[in-house]
Amino acid sequence: MQDSTTDFRKLWSEIGVDLDLHDQLMAGLDRVFTHTHLWQKDRPASMSLFDKAFHDSHAGRVAEIAAYRAKGGKSVGTFCIYVPDEIALAAGVLPIPLCGGSGWAVDHADRMFPRDICPLVRSTFGMSFSNTCPYKKLKDFAVGETTCDAKKKAWDLLGFLSLEIPQKKNIIDRQLWLSEVERFRGEMEKLSGRAVTAEALASSIRLVNNKRRLLQRINGFRKLDEPPISGLDALLVSQAALNMDVEAFNAAAGVLVAELEERASKGVSAYSMPGPRVLFAGSPSPMGFAKTHYVVESSGLRIVADESCTGMRYFRDLVDEGASSLEDMISAIADRYFSIDCACFSPNMERMDNVAALLPEYRVQGVIHGILQYCHGYDIEAKALDKVLSAAGVPSLKIVADYGEQDEEQIRVRVEAFRELLAVGGGITTG
Numbered sequence: 001m002q003d004s005t006t007d008f009r010k011l012w013s014e015i016g017v018d019l020d021l022h023d024q025l026m027a028g029l030d031r032v033f034t035h036t037h038l039w040q041k042d043r044p045a046s047m048s049l050f051d052k053a054f055h056d057s058h059a060g061r062v063a064e065i066a067a068y069r070a071k072g073g074k075s076v077g078t079f080c081i082y083v084p085d086e087i088a089l090a091a092g093v094l095p096i097p098l099c100g101g102s103g104w105a106v107d108h109a110d111r112m113f114p115r116d117i118c119p120l121v122r123s124t125f126g127m128s129f130s131n132t133c134p135y136k137k138l139k140d141f142a143v144g145e146t147t148c149d150a151k152k153k154a155w156d157l158l159g160f161l162s163l164e165i166p167q168k169k170n171i172i173d174r175q176l177w178l179s180e181v182e183r184f185r186g187e188m189e190k191l192s193g194r195a196v197t198a199e200a201l202a203s204s205i206r207l208v209n210n211k212r213r214l215l216q217r218i219n220g221f222r223k224l225d226e227p228p229i230s231g232l233d234a235l236l237v238s239q240a241a242l243n244m245d246v247e248a249f250n251a252a253a254g255v256l257v258a259e260l261e262e263r264a265s266k267g268v269s270a271y272s273m274p275g276p277r278v279l280f281a282g283s284p285s286p287m288g289f290a291k292t293h294y295v296v297e298s299s300g301l302r303i304v305a306d307e308s309c310t311g312m313r314y315f316r317d318l319v320d321e322g323a324s325s326l327e328d329m330i331s332a333i334a335d336r337y338f339s340i341d342c343a344c345f346s347p348n349m350e351r352m353d354n355v356a357a358l359l360p361e362y363r364v365q366g367v368i369h370g371i372l373q374y375c376h377g378y379d380i381e382a383k384a385l386d387k388v389l390s391a392a393g394v395p396s397l398k399i400v401a402d403y404g405e406q407d408e409e410q411i412r413v414r415v416e417a418f419r420e421l422l423a424v425g426g427g428i429t430t431g
């Protein structure tokens with residue numbers, strides 16, 4: 001995948017990666033990436049930076065983290081967008097997102113684990129237990145959370161630190177969450193041997209807020225009649241935002257923003273054909289998985305907004321930069337993360353309100369519920385969301401998918417029927 005493949009093989013070998021299985025994994029990821037992304041004709045030229053980030057996720061990024069650790073730096077694996085990166089960075093600890101997006105790894109996990117858990121967790125298991133995750137030995141420990149049952153039980157099995165995410169949003173729940181954020185700070189300080197100072201935390205809050213602001217700007221272009229970036233490429237940028245070094249990501253995102261401004265001013269579209277504007281809603285799509293986005297956009301629909309954790313849920317809210325004391329900054333971080341509208345909350349009215357607000361803002365004509373198989377929270381919550389969509393006169397289509405490619409054409413048939421329905425202004429079609 002890289003020019004200096006030999007050097008990376010040496011590095012992978014040193015960090016305990018099974019080279020033969022890793023070759024299989026990489027070949028699968030490359031093939032899927034070519035299939036899902038490289039058919040697009042009118043991509044911004046600077047998407048090459050994010051294509052590179054995809055390929056670097058098992059190469060250049062691994063080398064960066066290995067070099068940081070060789071100098072005494074610490075790193076932790078993270079899952080889920082609830083882990084506050086700002087605190088880890090302020091303690092000098094590099095967060096490494098580990099959510100699995102590889103279908104090959106799912107097959108590997110299925111030899112050892114139950115199949116009726118979501119592919120994100122199975123893929124993570126598969127990479128860990130097949131020794132194909134290069135980050136397995138490049139971290140001091142990993143941090144998970146108690147969002148859904150699949151994750152809770154996975155963290156027990158893998159021996160991860162688990163942050164307790166409350167399932168309601170009352171005052172007592174916010175207090176519990178604040179204490180978990182404090183506990184996380186303590187763990188990061190203990191690991192790095194460096195106290196989090198107000199100055200360091202203010203700096204990392206600004207850095208991560210800037211990343212989220214850049215993502216907001218990139219996604220803002222999708223409101224235009226002719227979006228200069230596709231939904232597939234916007235997804236790739238969001239996936240890269242989770243994997244890349246923050247400063248490197250911000251630099252690349254700045255280049256993309258400048259190009260999108262120019263394309264927008266000239267009316268250059270990412271799409272060669274007209275198509276209905278749809279919102280993608282539901283489960284996350286970790287790097288390596290873009291099947292649903294691919295089928296939807298290659299069937300002639302335009303994903304103009306994505307409210308998932310690999311979309312707006314990650315960048316919609318910023319940490320308030322007004323606090324000056326360390327205590328107030330920690331509290332502002334807790335508030336920002338507590339506002340995440342994951343389907344693990346009951347009830348989850350914030351998500352209903354957030355989606356309702358997106359419909360006029362992005363002139364959404366239809367909603368695709370993109371649900372990972374066995375992701376019960378988002379699957380069941382699609383019903384509640386449909387009530388909101390129905391009231392707004394916006395039809396929806398639910399696609400439940402795993403990471404395999406065998407059902408692409410079946411999904412395409414349903415997406416094409418949905419496209420026709422949107423063309424004639426039809427009603428709700430869930431299934």
Ligand code: SF4
Pocket residue numbers: 079080081082147148283284309340342343344
């Ligand atoms: S969907 Fe929920 S559990 Fe999954 S990454 Fe997002 S916030 Fe975390």
Ligand code: SF4
Pocket residue numbers: 118119120121147148149150151283284372374375376377378
């Ligand atoms: S995709 Fe759904 S089921 Fe899977 S880990 Fe995330 S919230 Fe849990």
